[in-house]
Every structure is written in C-alpha cells, then in structure tokens.
Amino acid sequence: MQNGPMRSGQYFNPMAELKWSPAERAIARKAYEAALHKELQSTIRDAKQRMARISTASDLWKLEDWLGKRRRQIDDKYDYRYSVLPTVLARLIHEGWLPETDLNGLGADKLLMVRSYVETMRSFDAER
C-alpha cells in the first residue's frame, strides 16, 4: 500500500487541515508572542532570585545547568508552524502563559481544537 492516502510512516494530522485567515494569523501570532514574552520575563525573574541565593561554585554550576534546561525547554515549546500551532497554544494556556481570551477572534474550528487539547492535558495531569 505505498500509494494510498495513509502511506507507511504517515498519519492523519487534523491540525494541518485548518485554514488560517490573515486576521486569524495576526491574532495567533500576537497571542503567541505575548506568551513567549511572559515566560521569558518570568524566567529572568526566577534566574535573578536563584542567583541571589548562590554562595558556592556548586550552586553556580547548578544554575548554569538550570538555565540550559530552561533555554532548551523554551526553544522546543515555542514552535510557530501552523501544522502544530493548536497544541502549542493549548500547552501555553494549560501552563498559564496564555489567557484563553487572547484567542478571541479565531474561528470555531481552531478554538474547539485548542480547547480539546487543553482538556486532554488537564485530564492527563489529573491522572498523575
């Protein structure tokens, strides 16, 4: 079955089927950038508090490790491709960086998808 619509190694990604209007793209981009700014500012505040408590070299190298980890986490998380954007926005809502109201103006198809991913993330958390 090499030529069917579900070839080996592929799977159906409903996010990739969404059509984003220019107005929706502007709303999504603005919400995404605001969340990124918020998370970065929070990381800076956190880093300053951690630095203030440091008295040994071992503490300092732990802070370096922590900074590297935060940098990789943020780099990984903030992925603006439209084919994954609904899960990215859902995660930002779930983690508290993005107020859901910042997405006002997106079509119902996008909002429903984002909300369903947020619900899935919440139920995963509740099971832990």
Place this chain on the structure above:
Amino acid sequence: MQNGPMRSGQYFNPMAELKWSPAERAIARKAYEAALHKELQSTIRDAKQRMARISTASDLWKLEDWLGKRRRQIDDKYDYRYSVLPTVLARLIHEGWLPETDLNGLGADKLLMVRSYVETMRSFDAER
C-alpha cells in the same frame, strides 16, 4: 629509533622528574586549593553582577554561555597532576590567583621551575 629514550610521540618533561616530599605536597595542595577558592568566589561575584544587569532573554542566554565558558576554563586550568603542577602554579601566579609567597617551603628546584614559567608567560604577554 623506536627504542631510544626519546621515542616517537614522547618528549622530555622536566616537571615529571621532580620529587615532591610530603611536606611539599601539602604546601602545593593548600596553595592550589586557595587559588581555586579565590577564582571561584570571584566568578560568583562576577556572575551576580552580570545577572543584576540583565533585562532581556538574549542577555540571559549570553550569561548562560559565559557561565559554561568559565566552567570549562576553570575545569581545564585546575589540574593537580604533579607532572604538570609547576605550569599550573605558574599560571595561577601569573593570573593573580596565587601569591608567590604561598609557595614558601617548596624546594628550590620547584620554585625555580615555577618562576621560569611565570617569566615566560610574562614575556609572551609583553610581546602581544
């Protein structure tokens, strides 16, 4: 010439010929540890000053890079093997982390070697 005293890949290392008495080892170890402590405390103070000036994420990641670089520099520099210790001590004197008087009590063979390396480092600096 595969079996002579200067086989291919080897070279004569005068530092490896030194004999360190227990008293000399104690003096060298104490001086080395004091220099390491001084350099680490200075790095912590420097890091705190750099952190205090940070306002953007780009600054924060620059600080992370700087911390990683300092950690590697310090790891590379502080090598307590006796076969390299005179150059290590010379470098610490040259960079201001180790007062030469901390080496009082070492034999003249070690002190002469350390001083000659310090002189070499100074003359390299002067040529730049």
